Amino acid sequence: MATYHPDFIVATADKVYLIETKGDDKVDDVNVRQKQTATVEWIKKINALKPEDRMNRTWEYVLVGES
Structure with missing residues (x-):
């Protein structure tokens, strides 16, 4: 089991x-791509929680390339 630390976390x-x-x-x-798939699945689980359990926000994953 690996741990994941995104490069940035931005909250609006x-x-x-x-x-x-x-x-x-x-x-x-x-x-x-494997990390992306795992993170998207994890975010789906976060977004299935009650809003107050996810900071009353929807969570999203963003992969940004150079261009």
Whole structure:
């Protein structure tokens, strides 16, 4: 079991974004895509919680490449 630490966490009034940054040459890497899939599944579980248990915000995952 691995731990995950996103590059950035950005909270707005209604959302929490987990942001992962990668070079364009790494965006399609199998490990990056596996991490993305696992994180999206985790976020679905967070968003299924009662709003007060998720800071009254919807959570999202964002993968940002160089370009």
